[in-house]
Amino acid sequence: MLDIKLIRENPAGVRDRLKTRRCSVDIAALLELDERRRAAITEGERLKSQRNEVSKKIGVLKKAGEDTTEIQHQSRELGEQIAARDADVRSIEETQHQWLLAIPNLPHESVPEGEDATQNVVVREWGLRHDFSFTPQDHVALSETLGLFDFERAARLAGAGFPLATGAGARLKRALIQFMLDMHTTQHGYTEVAPPHIVSTAAMIGTGQLPKMAADMYELPADGLWLIPTAEVPVTNIYRDEIIRQPLPIKLVAQTPCFRREAGAAGKGTRGLIRVHQFNKVELVQFVPPATSYAALDKLVGDAENVLQALGLPYRVLLLSSGDMSFAAAKCYDIELWAPGHGGWLEVSSCSNFESFQARRANIRWKNAEGKNEFVHTLNGSGVALPRLMVAILENGQQADGSVVLPEALRPYMGGLERLTPQA
RNA sequence: GGAGAGAUGGCGGAGUGGCCGAACGCGCCGGUCUUGAAAACCGGAUCCCGCGCAAGCGGGACGGGGGUUCGAAUCCCUCUCUCUCCGCCA
Numbered sequence: 001m002l003d004i005k006l007i008r009e010n011p012a013g014v015r016d017r018l019k020t021r022r023c024s025v026d027i028a029a030l031l032e033l034d035e036r037r038r039a040a041i042t043e044g045e046r047l048k049s050q051r052n053e054v055s056k057k058i059g060v061l062k063k064a065g066e067d068t069t070e071i072q073h074q075s076r077e078l079g080e081q082i083a084a085r086d087a088d089v090r091s092i093e094e095t096q097h098q099w100l101l102a103i104p105n106l107p108h109e110s111v112p113e114g115e116d117a118t119q120n121v122v123v124r125e126w127g128l129r130h131d132f133s134f135t136p137q138d139h140v141a142l143s144e145t146l147g148l149f150d151f152e153r154a155a156r157l158a159g160a161g162f163p164l165a166t167g168a169g170a171r172l173k174r175a176l177i178q179f180m181l182d183m184h185t186t187q188h189g190y191t192e193v194a195p196p197h198i199v200s201t202a203a204m205i206g207t208g209q210l211p212k213m214a215a216d217m218y219e220l221p222a223d224g225l226w227l228i229p230t231a232e233v234p235v236t237n238i239y240r241d242e243i244i245r246q247p248l249p250i251k252l253v254a255q256t257p258c259f260r261r262e263a264g265a266a267g268k269g270t271r272g273l274i275r276v277h278q279f280n281k282v283e284l285v286q287f288v289p290p291a292t293s294y295a296a297l298d299k300l301v302g303d304a305e306n307v308l309q310a311l312g313l314p315y316r317v318l319l320l321s322s323g324d325m326s327f328a329a330a331k332c333y334d335i336e337l338w339a340p341g342h343g344g345w346l347e348v349s350s351c352s353n354f355e356s357f358q359a360r361r362a363n364i365r366w367k368n369a370e371g372k373n374e375f376v377h378t379l380n381g382s383g384v385a386l387p388r389l390m391v392a393i394l395e396n397g398q399q400a401d402g403s404v405v406l407p408e409a410l411r412p413y414m415g416g417l418e419r420l421t422p423q424a
Numbered sequence: 425g426g427a428g429a430g431a432u433g434g435c436g437g438a439g440u441g442g443c444c445g446a447a448c449g450c451g452c453c454g455g456u457c458u459u460g461a462a463a464a465c466c467g468g469a470u471c472c473c474g475c476g477c478a479a480g481c482g483g484g485a486c487g488g489g490g491g492u493u494c495g496a497a498u499c500c501c502u503c504u505c506u507c508u509c510c511g512c513c514a
Contacts, residue, residue: 041474045483052483055495059442068494075494243471245434371453373471 001100001360004034017106020113020322025103030096037092044085051078101211105357107322108294108331114321120334121321126305127314129338134400138341139391140272143169145402147423148394151272161262161277163387168420172393173280175413176386177255180282180307184383188303190253190284195234197256198225203237206362208328208354218259227259231283232380236358239287243373244366249288249296253383255280273387274346281385286378287364290356293377294331297353301333304349304383311407313392314338316345330355333381337388341395346388351381394420 007014011027018025054075061068107113112121143149148169154162165173184190204210204226209217218227228234231254244250258281273279284303288296301317308315320332329352336345356375359365368374397404404420411418 038474041483045474048483049481051494056443058494062442062494072494079494371469 001357002103002106003356003360004096004100007031008034014106018103020107020111021104021325022115022323023104030099033092033096033099037089037096040085040088040092044082044089047078047082047085051075051082054078098211101205101361104327105330105354107325108353108355111325111331112319112321113323115323116321117324119321120318120324123317123319123333125314125316126309127312127338129314129340130396132340132398136340136395136398137402138271139339139394142341142394142398142402142404143272145422146394146404146420148172148390148420149272158277161275163273163276163278168414168417169390171414172390172420173386175410176389177280177282179410179413180383181253181255183307183310184253184282184284184303187306188251188284190251190303193235193238193252193254195231195238195254195256197228197234197259199228199234199237200225203233203240206240207233207236207358208361209233212327216261218261228256229260230258230281230382231256232285235283235285236364236378236380237362239364239376240362242364244287244364244376248366248376249286249292252285253282254285255282257281258385273391274342276387279385279387282383283380284351284383285380287366287376288379289366289368290374290377293353293355293379296377297331297333297351297379300379300381301335301351304335304351304381307384308335308337308348310409311389311393312409313389313396313407315348326350326352328352328354328357330357335382335384337392339388339392339395341398342391346391348384348388348392349382352379354378354380 002014007027008031011031015025015027054071058068058071058075061071112119114120140151146169147167148165150164150166154164157164181192185192198220201210201224204217209226209229213229217229220226234256235252235254238252239250257278259278262275262277284300286296286300305315305317315335315337318334318336320329320334325332332350332352334347335349335351336347339346355377358378359375364376364378365373366376393407393410394404397406399405399419402422406414406417406419
């Protein structure tokens with residue numbers, strides 16, 4: 001949520017920056033509404049001040065045993081006027097609040113202006129995309145011969161897009177989770193948390209999924225709850241409505257399933273594990289002092305990259321253009337893995353600085369150096385998402401004989417196994 | 425799911441209709457004393473919003489929301505959460 005004061009102080013600047021993400025807001029109308037809101041508040045407070053005086057007088061007169069019928073009548077009338085003013089204020093505030101909730105974050109000045117993903121900027125590339133002496137297979141074919149996933153039978157359980165890992169595939173998934181959590185907690189300074197996978201509407205509003213993304217999420221209407229689309233939601237909301245007293249930054253890592261309806265996304269290019277309704281993801285979340293949030297973002301991207309480097313997988317880092325960023329982000333880097341069988345890059349991580357956008361929605365503050373309450377900056381990034389990571393491991397590690405050589409760093413988590421071999 | 429108890433400032437804990445934003449204790453900040461520290465003593469400190477260049481003025485907040493009343497931390501309703509007991513249960 002943007003600060004209405006910022007909009008008031010620099011309406012043209014806000015409008016222009018929103019325009020770079022193809023969002024146009026009627027700033028003038030919003031400010032006019034704000035004008036009305038403040039006028040109603042001022043008038044209501046003037047009346048309340050009057051009533052307070054009159055009430056005080058009633059107390060004094062009663063104590064003196066005097067008649068207060070007339071003055072009580074006066075106070076009651078004031079009360080009625082106040083109630084009317086308060087109703088105005090509430091209704092205007094509600095309108096304004098809904099309006100502000102629907103406005104995306106302002107892009108940071110370092111974000112390249114662009115219409116969409118085609119204007120994203122490749123910041124760096126790491127690792128070698130090696131040539132195969134044979135035609136590389138895609139992960140669906142590989143996992144079939146290796147017996148890692150059963151896509152056919154999985155459809156019986158919840159339909160397409162809900163993968164069923166089997167045997168070494170299930171173990172690989174577990175090993176990767178363990179491997180990544182260990183790395184972030186022991187090398188990057190994160191504290192592991194294990195949050196609920198279901199959250200309230202308030203939590204979804206706090207991180208910005210609602211009201212905009214309702215159609216993309218699984219809802220439990222009987223309970224007013226939602227399945228999380230990412231651990232970002234429960235983990236960021238841990239500190240909702242709180243003034244954080246402990247020293248910042250707070251760095252948390254969580255591994256959870258993520259549920260996404262991906263409505264309308266089925267079809268080509270979504271085979272196997274590429275785009276699924278349920279997947280696991282290791283998520284990094286930080287609460288930092290505003291002054292350090294951009295340095296923290298760079299470091300956060302590095303934390304995710306370290307996972308891929310340790311696994312020896314070729315990747316590239318993109319700086320997203322203003323038009324391609326998600327609703328709440330001020331700046332965002334994507335990390336994409338090279339998938340030779342798929343023949344393209346696969347996004348496995350998205351690392352964003354939300355500045356105070358989420359903190360303002362979720363009301364997360366801290367005591368800054370001057371002892372003043374201030375909204376924190378929140379960041380998060382995948383570290384990393386599992387299905388596409390598995391795709392890359394399989395497709396990059398495949399051999400001519402159909403086996404897959406596992407990254408060395410992963411072997412201790414696979415009971416020393418060096419390679420996945422076809423089932424007899 | 426049923427019955428009961430409770431929710432007050434950073435923490436503990438008073439306060440049951442009218443200068444209560446809230447006694448008191450702890451903790452915190454500043455000062456005096458001290459070579460330094462502790463102790464003791466003195467002083468200070470909540471947050472949100474509106475108006476104002478500012479000094480400041482005003483409004484609101486005692487878990488959330490609503491109500492009664494001229495006036496609510498205090499009375500009523502409701503929701504949430506915590507605790508105790510019973511039931512159910514992986």
